[in-house]
Amino acid sequence: MVLTGEEFPIVSAEARAVIEEAKAAGVYVFGGRNR
Helix, strand or coil: CCCCCCHHHHHHHHHHHHHHHHHHCCCCCCCCCCC
């Protein structure tokens, strides 16, 4: 996915909102990195 500088903060905020909603519903969210 390629985002412009204008789009990045919008997408970031929306992604965080989705994660917060999932966590509130009881979903375990792991955001670690695979190497």
